[in-house]
Amino acid sequence: MKVLEHEFPLDIRISFSSFFDQYREFLKSDNKLIRDRAESILKIAEDYPELEEGIRTEERVQELLPQIEFVLEDSFAQILQKNEIKIATIPFNNTVVKSTERYKNIVKAAGSDFEPQIKNLDEDHYFIMGCSIILSQYYGYKIDFRRPFFYDIPDASGIMRHYRILYNGDFIEIIKTDNARDITEEDVAVLIDNFDNVEIWKEKFPPNSWIFKGIVIANLFDVTADVSLSEFKTSLLKYDKTQGDFIGSFQNIFRGIFNLPEIKVGFSNYNEEERVLERVPFKTIDSYVLYDKFSDCCETALCKGTYQYLFEKSEPFAVSNIQKIHETYPDELMYSNLAKQNIKSAIIAPIENNGKLLGVLEIVSPNIKELNSINANKLLDIMPYLVDSVLRSKAKAEDELELVIQQECTSIHPSVYWKFRQEAKRFILSKAEENPTSFREVVFEDVYPLFGQIDIKGSSEARNGSVQKDLILQLKAIAKVINKVTEIDSLPIYDQIKFRIENYINSVSSQLQVDTEQRILNFIKNEIKPLFKHLKGTNIELEGLINQYNNSLDKGTKMLYKHRKAYDESVMLINKKMAALLDEKQKEAQKMYPHYFERFKTDGVEHNMYIGESITKQNSFNKIYLYNLRLWQLQVMCEMENEYYQLKQDLPVPLDVASMVLVFNASLSVRFRMDEKRFDVDGTYNARYEVVKKRVDKAKIKGTNQRITEKGKLVVVYSQRTDEKEYIKYINFLQSKNYLEDEIEVVELDDLQGVTGLKALRVNILYNKNKEDKEYYTYEDLMKEINK
DSSP states (O other): OOOOSSOOSEEEEEOOHHHHHHHHHHTTOSOHHHHHHHHHHHHHHHHOTHHHHOBOOHHHHHHTHHHHHHHTGGGSOGGGTTTOOEEEEOTTOOOEEEEOHHHHHHHHHTOTTOOOOBTTOOHHHHHHHHHHHHHHHTSOOOOOOOOOEEEEEEOTTSOEEEEEEEEEOTTEEEEEOTTOOOOOHHHHHHHHTOTTOHHHHHHHSOTTOEEEEEOEEEEEEEOHHHHHHHHHHHHHHHOOTTSSSHHHHHHHHHHHHHTOTTOEEEEEEEETTTTEEEOOSSTTOOOTTTTTOSEEEHHHHSOHHHHHIIIIIOOOEEESOHHHHHHHSTTOHHHHHHHHTTOOEEEEEEEEETTEEEEEEEEEESSTTSSOTTGGGGHHHHHHHHHHHHHHHHHHHHHHHHHHHHHHTOSOOHHHHHHHHHHHHHHHHHHHTTOOOOOOOOEEEEEEEEEEEEEEETHHHHHHHHHHHHHHHHHHHHHHHHHHHHHHOOOHHHHHHHHHHHHHHHHHHHOOOHHHHHHHHHHIIIIIHHHHHHHTTTOHHHHHHHHHHHHTBOTTTSSBOSHHHHHHHHHHHHHHHHHHHHHHHHHHHHHHSOOEEEEEEESEEEEEEEESHHHHOSTTOOHHHHHHHHHHHHHHHHHHHHHHHHHGGGSSSOOEEEEEEEEOOSOEEEEEETTTTEEEEESHHHHHHHHHHHHGGGOBBTTSSOBSOOTTEEEEEESOHHHHHHHHHHHHHHHHTTSEEEEEEEEEBOOBTTBOOOEEEEEEEOBOSSTTOOOOBOHHHHHHHHTO
């Protein structure tokens, strides 16, 4: 009988011998009705012996259907025909020998051409499942190969229903043929480690080498709700809103859960920062509450009842007749929007976590009363998984915003972060709607700038001096090796190299020229290095000197890095200490009033600050906050100077620093330069501020050769008389707090290129010898105390 389309280890024979054996036992019953029924069944077995021996052709099954139905009648009780979903079949196959009326009606509703197929059972697993029957029924191995099997059958409304199949194997017999192999424990050990290797299974169980004799009774159970919930969880775990028909498949799952073929699903996000509902930024996902808007205030978008249920009760709000309630409350925007979309009933449910609203789930129907407060309870099983998904989605959206900001802008200070988030949202939404767009420049208008720096004095000279010392040390170390070479082998060429080394030492000692440094580096790289490599193997003593020289070099640069290292480490320690103190103090300043802040490490630490209404986003700015920040800046500069001179005695190179503050009396506009990933002033007039910033620390006091910045002094550069008066007040206050000495020096600056009329206040900073010391010193006094 060809009832199987694929290879199978079992030769199928539909037999009712197990049934007949049962009825032979019934002949011993005291109940006459049972005995009479058994006799009539066994009469069929006598008249049609092949029903017991096994039917081998499908045609013969069809011919004997009346007798088969009679034999199976007790297993398919007439009174349960319309309730049970039951079939008589053969294992893992779609052949149905007998079924209940309910099963027939289910298949009929699916369409005349529909044939149920077992879900998720491919050809290889089909064969292995046959082998599992043999191992279990014949050999008695307790190996659990069982897995749930399903039929997917659409109903008359087009909703896919899921039916789980439970097999009853009480009426089967497995018979071994001469072609069958004996299965040993070793074979079983191999098989259980190779479930997916069907070739091994076919080797142990050749096709049709065993006989299946009997029939399987299968009960089907409608598990659509459970499967839909499972698919719902799975889709939430793996979905990508941007790929495929995500919302279509999502709606089908909800239709299965609610058993309603016409419902639709929408979403809206809740933006807690602005207290608005927003569309999910993907074109395929609708929001029926927002209708034609991208976002709307919650109190406006939701009716009073919905708002109360979502925000106060955290419960779904169901409206079974939208048209009726819209007529009662014609001014409510939510009902008006839903009615315009031909929505007749709806459930609006909060997606919330720990009392915090994340978003809104919108389930809508074009039919009156189809959605109501009763079936809204189905959401109780769904919501925990939806909450997890929304939390992941929000985290992903935050990451995407962060990514856009980082890619387009660079690291952004918290005070202006909100502006970049706004632009990033607009940018992502435009991309989702396939509108050509670019990330626009962010501008803050009418803000007041503050600039300050604590600069390392004479850093260029100190750096050059360290390079000079390292070059001289390295040249002398080379000369030591060459002197030894001339003792061993007095070739004229070695004398010539000695001569060149002495000239280089003299040249570097007097003054370091850029071309001189480069000529020495080329000389060492191109001539000395190859020579030493050649000489290493010629003499043991010489090899020791060369190894000593090589070990003194830096592993990375292959140059002597002693004094320059000490200088670099000193600069690094200064920058690290000053930046850490400034960052810590900034946390306090931000609490006073939010403002933009950035700092840079160069040969010292510079900082920019901008304060104004457009940065804070709130209508709260007053100039008192600007004055407060200016005073704070002066105080912090004094504290940084004190912190530095506590550090100075521990530095490898005892450098000095000088502090300066630049005052700009007018407000300006600041633009984030997308190409340079940084803020810069906007406009020609405002550019004057940047010019002064870059040049003023090199400016000199008018009529002298003295730089405006000086160690031990705090310098305030300004241009307006009003600025002078304001900053003298701040200085007087800091003098009263022992930050500054009493005397204030007012000087004019030499004109800079394109900038004239600058002046400066200079005042000595007071220092503590240590943090516990209550005495205050000028710079000169402090140096005397430290050096005692």
